[in-house]
Amino acid sequence: MTSTVDAGAAVSNEAAAPAVPLAARTRGLRKVYRGTVAVDHVDLDVPEGAVLGMLGPNGSGKTTTIRMLLGLVRPTEGEVELLGRPMPDGAAHALPDVGALVEGPGFHPFLSGRDNLLRFAAAEPRLASAAIPAAVDAALERVGLTVAARRRYKGYSLGMKQRLGLASVLLVPRRMVVLDEPTNGLDPAGTREIRRIIAELHADGVTVLVSSHLLAEVEATCTHVAVLQTGNVVAQGELTDLLESGNAALLVRTPDAELAMETLRENRIGARLTPDGVRADLTATPAPRVLEVLVRAGVAVHEAARARTGLEDLFARLTQADSSTMDDTAAEGES
Numbered sequence: 633m634t635s636t637v638d639a640g641a642a643v644s645n646e647a648a649a650p651a652v653p654l655a656a657r658t659r660g661l662r663k664v665y666r667g668t669v670a671v672d673h674v675d676l677d678v679p680e681g682a683v684l685g686m687l688g689p690n691g692s693g694k695t696t697t698i699r700m701l702l703g704l705v706r707p708t709e710g711e712v713e714l715l716g717r718p719m720p721d722g723a724a725h726a727l728p729d730v731g732a733l734v735e736g737p738g739f740h741p742f743l744s745g746r747d748n749l750l751r752f753a754a755a756e757p758r759l760a761s762a763a764i765p766a767a768v769d770a771a772l773e774r775v776g777l778t779v780a781a782r783r784r785y786k787g788y789s790l791g792m793k794q795r796l797g798l799a800s801v802l803l804v805p806r807r808m809v810v811l812d813e814p815t816n817g818l819d820p821a822g823t824r825e826i827r828r829i830i831a832e833l834h835a836d837g838v839t840v841l842v843s844s845h846l847l848a849e850v851e852a853t854c855t856h857v858a859v860l861q862t863g864n865v866v867a868q869g870e871l872t873d874l875l876e877s878g879n880a881a882l883l884v885r886t887p888d889a890e891l892a893m894e895t896l897r898e899n900r901i902g903a904r905l906t907p908d909g910v911r912a913d914l915t916a917t918p919a920p921r922v923l924e925v926l927v928r929a930g931v932a933v934h935e936a937a938r939a940r941t942g943l944e945d946l947f948a949r950l951t952q953a954d955s956s957t958m959d960d961t962a963a964e965g966e967s
């Protein structure tokens with residue numbers, strides 16, 4: 633509903649939009665490591681029930697933000713709230729409801745996948761001992777590891793290790809799941825599996841926060857996105873709003889393209905012909921007015937839709953200056 637984009641790309645924020653309950657929020661969040669500003673005044677909103685993709689180039693602060701959200705790292709400045717609890721102080725209350733796959737979980741190389749999960753399950757405060765084997769088998773099944781469950785972890789492929797990590801997160805029902813680069817190193821089939829699991833969690837009403845530097849990944853799986861660049865959130869909001877934000881144009885499919893172009897020109901509405909149809913500029917003219925002008929002139933409008941940019945375009949526009957790391961530029965002499 634609401635989104636914010638820096639770098640001059642205006643998005644219409646609905647003033648009367650109802651406040652969306654947030655599963656997590658940060659305000660003025662900052663982390664400085666010996667002179668390197670990893671995260672710089674980040675105000676992040678993770679709406680309840682959203683699948684929020686935290687997108688940013690290497691070193692943009694995704695992992696550090698996630699670690700502060702989970703109370704694994706104490707912020708230098710700022711506030712963090714997770715499921716309504718201040719972090720890190722509220723960790724004991726918030727974390728049992730949060731499944732997180734951030735650092736490689738500490739699996740034992742010589743134990744089987746199943747035995748590793750049994751160990752994890754034993755540490756879950758909400759799992760009674762009698763319920764552990766069934767919970768472990770269900771989690772293995774859910775990530776497609778049942779067949780390999782009794783093989784040693786050491787012999788697992790990277791994809792299988794990722795799946796086992798995910799299984800450890802899914803041992804008990806969660807209100808929120810946090811996944812740091814979950815498709816790293818996975819083949820296309822593994823990636824599809826992760827997407828499926830994220831979609832299932834979303835359908836169950838679980839809030840999902842997932843970091844990625846893969847644009848297609850975020851575009852395919854997320855309802856919301858936050859774009860990080862050198863420790864700052866440069867855009868956040870609903871994915872569809874953000875995709876439309878930098879691109880106030882209406883794409884009109886019509887067999888009367890020439891008449892449409894002429895009509896728009898006469899009405900001083902910017903337009904150009906594209907292989908997909910006539911693209912009318914909405915910067916100065918609202919979409920209903922464009923359609924009215926066209927229809928009045930006898931243009932057969934077969935289809936009209938807000939032009940959407942790819943996430944790749946948006947990301948390139950927002951992060952154009954620096955897509956590497958921030959180490960050279962962000963040092964501020966703090967520690």
Ligand SMILES: Nc1ncnc2c1ncn2[C@@H]1O[C@H](COP(=O)(O)OP(=O)(O)OP(=O)(O)O)[C@@H](O)[C@H]1O
Pocket residue numbers: 665666668669670671688689690691692693694695696697845957958959
């Ligand atoms: N423990 C640490 N000590 C010192 N610097 C750190 C530490 N952790 C992160 N940094 C620095 O903070 C910045 C942000 O790192 P972070 O890992 O949060 O980025 P990221 O967006 O998750 O990157 P990637 O996509 O490569 O995982 C980087 O410059 C990194 O070198």
